[in-house]
Amino acid sequence: MKELEEFRKSVRSWLEESAPESLKGKASDPKAIYWGGKKSPLPFPDSKFWMEMMAAKGWTVPTWPQEYGGGGLSKAENKILTEELERLELPRPLTGFGITMIGPTILQYGTDEQKEYFLPKICSGEVRWCQGYSEPNAGSDLANVQTSLTDDGDGYIISGQKTWTSYGDLSDWIFLIGRTDWEVKKQAGITFILMDMDQPGVNVRPIKLISGESPFCEVFFDNVRAAKKHILGEQNKGWGVAKALLGHERIMIADVFGSTKSPAKEAKSLKDNATLYIGLKDGKLADSSIRDRMVQIQMDETCFDLTVQRNFDNMKAGHNPGPESSMFKIYGTELNQRRFELFLSILGPESLGWEGDGFLKDELQLTRNWLRSRGNTIEGGTSEIQLNIIAKAVLGLPTK
Amino acid sequence: MELVLTDEQKMLDQSARNFIKKASPVARMRELRDDPESLGYDKAVFKQMAKLDWTAILFPENLGGMGMGMADMVVVMEAIGAGLAPEPIIPSVILAGQLIALSENETLMNEWLDSIIEVKKVVAVAYQEKKGRYNIAQVKTSAERTDVGYILNGEKSQVLGGWGADAVIVSAGTSGQSGDSDGLTLFLVPTEAPGVSITRQHRVDSRNVALVRLENVSVSEANILGQVNKGGKILSKVIDMATITLCGEMLGGMSAVFERTLTYLKERIQFDVTIGSFQCLQHRAARIFMEIELARSAVMAAARGYDEKTDHAAALISVAKARCSDAYILATNEAVQMHGGIGMSDEEDVGLYMKHARAAELTFGDAGFHRDRFASIKGY
Numbered sequence: 010m011k012e013l014e015e016f017r018k019s020v021r022s023w024l025e026e027s028a029p030e031s032l033k034g035k036a037s038d039p040k041a042i043y044w045g046g047k048k049s050p051l052p053f054p055d056s057k058f059w060m061e062m063m064a065a066k067g068w069t070v071p072t073w074p075q076e077y078g079g080g081g082l083s084k085a086e087n088k089i090l091t092e093e094l095e096r097l098e099l100p101r102p103l104t105g106f107g108i109t110m111i112g113p114t115i116l117q118y119g120t121d122e123q124k125e126y127f128l129p130k131i132c133s134g135e136v137r138w139c140q141g142y143s144e145p146n147a148g149s150d151l152a153n154v155q156t157s158l159t160d161d162g163d164g165y166i167i168s169g170q171k172t173w174t175s176y177g178d179l180s181d182w183i184f185l186i187g188r189t190d191w192e193v194k195k196q197a198g199i200t201f202i203l204m205d206m207d208q209p210g211v212n213v214r215p216i217k218l219i220s221g222e223s224p225f226c227e228v229f230f231d232n233v234r235a236a237k238k239h240i241l242g243e244q245n246k247g248w249g250v251a252k253a254l255l256g257h258e259r260i261m262i263a264d265v266f267g268s269t270k271s272p273a274k275e276a277k278s279l280k281d282n283a284t285l286y287i288g289l290k291d292g293k294l295a296d297s298s299i300r301d302r303m304v305q306i307q308m309d310e311t312c313f314d315l316t317v318q319r320n321f322d323n324m325k326a327g328h329n330p331g332p333e334s335s336m337f338k339i340y341g342t343e344l345n346q347r348r349f350e351l352f353l354s355i356l357g358p359e360s361l362g363w364e365g366d367g368f369l370k371d372e373l374q375l376t377r378n379w380l381r382s383r384g385n386t387i388e389g390g391t392s393e394i395q396l397n398i399i400a401k402a403v404l405g406l407p408t409k
Numbered sequence: 410m411e412l413v414l415t416d417e418q419k420m421l422d423q424s425a426r427n428f429i430k431k432a433s434p435v436a437r438m439r440e441l442r443d444d445p446e447s448l449g450y451d452k453a454v455f456k457q458m459a460k461l462d463w464t465a466i467l468f469p470e471n472l473g474g475m476g477m478g479m480a481d482m483v484v485v486m487e488a489i490g491a492g493l494a495p496e497p498i499i500p501s502v503i504l505a506g507q508l509i510a511l512s513e514n515e516t517l518m519n520e521w522l523d524s525i526i527e528v529k530k531v532v533a534v535a536y537q538e539k540k541g542r543y544n545i546a547q548v549k550t551s552a553e554r555t556d557v558g559y560i561l562n563g564e565k566s567q568v569l570g571g572w573g574a575d576a577v578i579v580s581a582g583t584s585g586q587s588g589d590s591d592g593l594t595l596f597l598v599p600t601e602a603p604g605v606s607i608t609r610q611h612r613v614d615s616r617n618v619a620l621v622r623l624e625n626v627s628v629s630e631a632n633i634l635g636q637v638n639k640g641g642k643i644l645s646k647v648i649d650m651a652t653i654t655l656c657g658e659m660l661g662g663m664s665a666v667f668e669r670t671l672t673y674l675k676e677r678i679q680f681d682v683t684i685g686s687f688q689c690l691q692h693r694a695a696r697i698f699m700e701i702e703l704a705r706s707a708v709m710a711a712a713r714g715y716d717e718k719t720d721h722a723a724a725l726i727s728v729a730k731a732r733c734s735d736a737y738i739l740a741t742n743e744a745v746q747m748h749g750g751i752g753m754s755d756e757e758d759v760g761l762y763m764k765h766a767r768a769a770e771l772t773f774g775d776a777g778f779h780r781d782r783f784a785s786i787k788g789y
Contacts, residue, residue: 280789294789303789304780308728315706319412326413336699399698400691404671409682 016086020093027062029055034098041100045107046137048179052100060134063102070108070132073116077124078132084325106175107131107138109261111184111203114254118242127203139206140258141171141185141228142251148173149394152196152248156187156230163237165189165202167230173388177213177226181206186251189244201247204235220380221363255390260330262338262389279303279348283355302351306344313340332402335395342385342392349379410713412706418484424461425488432457433494435758441495442615448573449617452528455496459528464502467650472510473523478716479650483657483708490661493765495616497533499651499658500570501525505532505578507647508595512634517597521576532597533574535565535621536644543774545580545644546590550623552581558629559583561596561604564622569772571619572609574600579623584638595640597632598623614768649723652730652773653715656708659733659769663701663740666762670694670744677749690747697743700736707732724786727779734776737766 032055035041043049043056051057063069066080071087073079082090094101112131115123130136147153156169167187174183183204190198206213210233215223242250283303287296294300317337320330352375353360362368362376386392400406414422432454441447458464463485468474489498506525509517509532524530541547550563561581571577576599585592600607604626610618635643674685674694684690711729714722741763745752752759770776 280787283789289789292788293784300784300789301777301780304784304787307787308731308780308783309703311710311725311728312703312707312732315412315710316703319706319709322411322413333702336702340699340703393692396692396695397688399695400688404691404694404698405675406671406685406691406694407675407683409686 013085013089017089017093020090021096024093024097024099028097028099029059031055032059032099036095036098036100038100042104043100043102043134044105044137044176044179045103045134046105046179046181048181049137057134059099060102064133067132069103069134070112073112073128073132077116077128079128103134105131105134105137106140107136110140110254110257111138113257114184114250115241117253118250122238123203123241136182137176137180139174139177139180139183139228141174141183141204143173144170145172149391151186151251152199154186154188154199156185158187158189158200158202158235160189161234164234165200165237167202167204167233167235169230171228171230172216172225174213174226174228175224177206177228178215183228184241184254186247189247193245196248198245199247199251200244201241201250202235203239203241204233208233218381218384220377222377222381256334258389259334259338262341279307279351279355282352286355286357286359299351299354302354306347306351309344309347313337313344316340332398335390335398335403338389339386339392339395339399342382345385346382349375349382353379410710410717410719412709412713414484418481421481422484422488425463425485426491428457428461429488429492429494433489433492435493435761438493438495438615438761439755449615450495450497454494455498455531456528458496458498459526464498464506464526464528467503467507468510468522468526472518473526479653479712480709480716482654483660483712486654486657487661487664490658490765491665493662493761497531497570497617499654500533500568500617501528501531501574503651503654504534504569504647505576507650508534508578508634508643509597511643511647512595513636514631514634516631517634521597524575530575531570531573532576532578533568533571533619533621534580534644534647535568535571535577536580536648537565537567539564539566543778544588545648546588546593546641548580548582548587548593550579550581552583552594552596552628554583555627558627558632559594559596561598561623561626561628564620566620567610567612567618568621570617571607571621572617574607574619576600577605577607577621578634579621580640580644590641592638593641593644594637595634595644596628597634598626598628602626602628612768614764616768648773649726650715652726653708653711655769655773656704656711656726656729656733659737659766660701660704660708662762662765662769663704663733663737666744666759667694667697667701667740669759670697670740670747673748684747693743693747697736697740700732700739704729704732704736724783727774727783727786730774731776731779731783734770734779738770741766 031053041052043052043060060069067075067078068080068090071080071082071090075081108131112128115127142151144154144156146155156167158165158167171185183206185204186199186201188198189200210231212229214227216225216227217223283294287294287299289295324330356372359372360375362373364373441449462475465474466477466482470476502525509521521532525532536545538547538549552559552561561579563581568577576597579596579598580593581596582592583594598605604624606622608620610620612618674690675683677684707729711725714725744759745763748757748759751757
């Protein structure tokens with residue numbers, strides 16, 4: 010306990026002295042975290058400096074082993090670091106699918122050479138990763154991927170198309186699944202490979218969404234190349250690796266929809282808006298049906314946050330989360346959608362603005378956020394796929 | 410608060426489940442229901458529960474209790490709910506026992522508490538009146554001051570555990586109007602007192618409830634719990650406690666009925682396959698699973714919030730009761746539907762859970778009542 014207190018003291022004084030003043034108090038801005046790599050925009054002028062000084066201590070990825078650029082911190086130490094960052098409202102120095110998805114999978118499946126080559130570049134923020142999973146004909150049926158990997162000796166020639174690749178236009182490397190055997194059951198012919206996107210024949214095209222934003226891209230491969238030493242796992246054994254990565258992705262998504270939001274702040278925002286747009290009568294919201302929906306969402310959020318906390322407390326007690334974490338994906342995303350639907354009802358006709366005069370900035374943003382939220386129950390494994398996982402892997406319901 | 414069971418709570422959970430499995434299989438519920446001589450519960454089983462100290466958990470040690478917390482109590486209640494055990498722990502031990510413990514009336518405490526904890530005596534709380542819904546202040550029963558005490562007149566409905574009870578604690582108006590939050594006084598009335606008549610009411614859940622009529626019942630001042638006109642305050646505090654314990658019972662019930670449903674889905678064959686292989690049923694089962702998981706978190710938090718006296722304690726109780734009401738009804742409605750025709754038959758247990766779910770929902774405020782209460786707490 011004494012060592013932990015010492016650790017806290019040293020973290021606190023180091024952050025107070027060394028962290029850029031310009032970033033203190035910025036943690037609540039969702040766009041404040043830097044994604045690294047060669048193409049990401051800097052959220053703030055000091056973002057890169059902040060990332061580098063944290064990376065030097067291994068604290069961009071505090072719990073990874075030090076030999077790969079991580080901080081080697083225990084869970085307890087990491088918690089202290091998080092708390093001290095929160096105390097100064099400092100944004101985390103770096104995020105990205107390197108840290109949340111491919112990194113943990115390389116730690117799990119990678120060779121020593123792969124770990125030594127890839128992990129330090131994730132920790133330092135040098136490389137930004139994207140995920141080459143979905144294809145036009147491989148959405149929920151992901152194992153149906155048709156991108157071909159053709160053996161050319163010490164590598165593969167890759168042809169095909171990925172889609173719904175988040176931030177494909179801002180990434181440097183891609184982890185992808187493609188087909189190396191066309192004769193066997195579809196899951197048995199898949200290889201998981203890591204590829205440099207900076208080569209001729211890789212073309213990235215952003216997809217415009219119903220919200221007007223373009224966070225996703227189509228990625229085309231026209232006879233591009235990846236080295237065999239960059240296979241993760243073994244040739245034709247990529248499906249298992251891909252599913253393990255999805256487990257890490259689910260945890261990340263649960264984190265996004267679960268613990269990083271401040272329920273108190275959200276609730277205040279709902280109440281403030283309802284008071285502003287609808288008004289109170291005798292201390293009660295004047296529209297009783299909206300009042301009831303508001304309570305239902307707030308209560309469900311409370312239950313959800315408590316369940317996230319219970320899951321966390323269980324992990325601390327030594328129980329690793331299993332397939333039941335699909336629940337967090339389903340429930341968290343549905344709650345997010347319900348919250349936006351309710352916001353629309355609260356704003357009434359003012360929620361219809363798309364752009365230009367006559368609407369407040371927040372009103373216009375709400376419209377876009379509502380539209381974007383409809384994708385939450387589709388991306389990262391649809392709710393229906395997650396329900397399948399719970400039914401089969403948690404409840405043990407039979408396939409026939 | 411930590412939302413995990415301590416090692417002691419895990420042991421308590423195991424021993425409670427073992428006891429219920431042995432002493433209170435669900436079939437017992439049907440026997441008690443069909444036996445016209447029974448109280449609707451079994452006093453011998455109730456006494457065994459006392460021997461296991463379940464009735465002492467929430468009382469402080471100086472009052473003969475274990476000095477344990479609500480987090481421990483809900484563990485026991487979950488086992489009770491899983492077996493649909495109808496023994497009146499909530500009516501006699503939580504409601505009446507805690508009211509007496511909070512009464513500041515030393516004489517009543519000395520006279521009744523040990524007997525309640527040891528199940529030598531059963532005491533019920535007559536707070537609910539017809540059309541009063543969930544407002545404890547909606548009271549027409551009156552207590553008129555006399556030279557020697559009070560004269561009580563009125564009628565109380567669906568008094569939990571009231572049939573065969575040794576005494577009832579009655580809420581009566583001593584000033585103001587029905588509906589006022591002040592002006593309620595609580596009186597302990599022995600059931601053999603002249604003018605008290607008790608009739609068994611038969612409810613859909615077959616639990617022991619009674620109609621309590623008071624006709625010019627004379628009660629001495631010494632039988633007042635708490636202060637005159639201030640009975641509503643301790644009553645609502647104790648109903649909050651009872652609500653958390655009831656949520657524990659509901660959690661046990663919904664978990665058990667869901668487990669039973671899952672077993673059926675895995676065994677029942679139609680169209681040459683188990684019906685549990687149908688995606689339409691799988692997805693509904695997965696949804697029920699999530700609702701129960703959320704209910705579990707809410708119940709654990711409400712119990713711990715109460716024990717730790719957090720600022721959110723009252724709001725968490727409403728969250729838990731609203732959530733448990735909705736989830737238990739979903740789990741039991743779906744249980745009957747997924748069992749198909751057999752789910753409608755009296756010999757299948759899921760119907761008993763469905764009846765219990767409905768009765769539990771409408772006790773201490775339904776989901777709508779608690780949503781309204783939550784919004785008021787949050788200021789909108």
